[in-house]
Amino acid sequence: MIADEARRPEDTTVTGEVLIVTGMSGAGRSTVANALExxxxxxxxxxxxxxxxxxxxxxxxxxxxxxxxxxxxxxxGRDLFAELPAEAQAIRDSSNLRVVFLDASDDVLVRRFEAVRRPHPLQGNGTLVDGIHRERAVLAPLRESADVIIDTSRFNIHQLANRVSDLFADAEAPAHALTVQSFGFKYGLPPDADLVADMRFLPNPFWNDDLRGLTGEDSDVSEYVMAQEGASEFLDAYATALRPVLAGYQRENKRHSTVAIGCTGGKHRSVAMAIALVERLKDVPGVAVRVRHRDLGRE
Known part of the structure; x- marks a missing residue:
């Protein structure tokens, strides 16, 4: 009696979203899991x-x-898997549940298994095709009751990830997170930078006694940097050039990128320009922009 009470559907109440991802082996479950993460x-x-x-x-x-x-x-899950339909129905009664079923044609599944040189989980002593056919029979009722069916036969991993994003992304969340990072070349290039811009074409405020002890976060340094010949022109052109890049990143489901802005020590020119670039890019649709100063504070 106690065990039965503990298993009542109403005891499991979740106010958020719940997905069960299932389907044919080789149809892309790992790709979908990574995309959801x-x-x-x-x-x-x-x-x-x-x-x-x-x-x-x-x-x-x-x-x-x-x-x-x-x-x-x-x-x-082998024999344990047989209980999935009943468990899913019990959860539906108390949660916002959707079942996602991944499928692909037999010939595509065969090619994928042969590419990774792994046996099918239901193959046993039979052939790869035998395992696929057994799995189809086991999963047939679950496929019929699925909320979303995705046929991945013609998808590569990027296209499948894009499909997952279309279906399950938070509508209010930005599609892409951009970090604009200042740095000093003398401390090395940022290893995670997707794009790098060099501010050493501008005069260095370090050689100005009034500015040496300040940083690019100070208005005196920022005004000095932006007043130099070529600074505004670079900023305008670079911000314009980055807009189609960021739009392309979103189309390709690249969710994070880093634009590195460098100068000699990462204290004056790169800091001022990184802050100014963020201001130019903060209205790009679908992009959340933040600034980070890697080497600010180093001696």
Whole structure:
């Protein structure tokens, strides 16, 4: 009696979104899981169906810290997988649940398994095709009841990630996060920079006794840098050039990038220009821009 009471559907109540990701082996579950994580979903891979409600119970007790939970459940769970339809229906009664089913044609699945040289989880002593056919039979009822079916036969991993973003991204969240980072060349290039711009074509405020002890965050230094020949022209041109790049990053589902702005020591010119560039880019649609000064404060 106590065990039955603990398993009642109404005991598992989650106010956020819940996804069960399932489908054919080789259809792209790992790609979907990674894409969901990039969209800030909390993802658990290869979860036994019996652990779904304890997971959602935990999410509910965390008070909104896990508002979007996704669980990848598939035939790797073997005999445990048979309970997925019943568990999913129980969760539907008390949660905002969607089941996502990934599929692909048999010939595509064969090519993918052959490429990674791994056996099908249901292959046993039979052939790869035997395993695929067994899995289709097992999953047929689940496919019929799925909320979303994605056929990945013609998708590469980037196209599949874009499809996931279209379906499950938070409409209010920016599609791309851009970090504009100042740095000093004498301390080395930022290893994670996607693009690098060099401000050493501008006069160095370090040689001005009134500005040496200040930084590019100070208005005196910023005004000095921006007053130099070529500074405004560079800023205008670079901001204009970055706009189609950022739009392309969004189309390609590249969710993070870093633009590095360098000068000799990372204290004056690069700092002032990074701040000014952020101001020029903060209205780019779908992009959240922040500034970071890597070497500010170094001696």
């Amino acid at each position: 990039d969209l800030d979903w909390y993802v658990v891979d290869n979860l036994p169906p019996q652990m779904l409600r304890p997971l959602l119970d935990l999410a509910g007790r965390l008070g909104g810290q896990l508002p979007r939970v996704a669980a990848v459940v598939d035939v790797r």
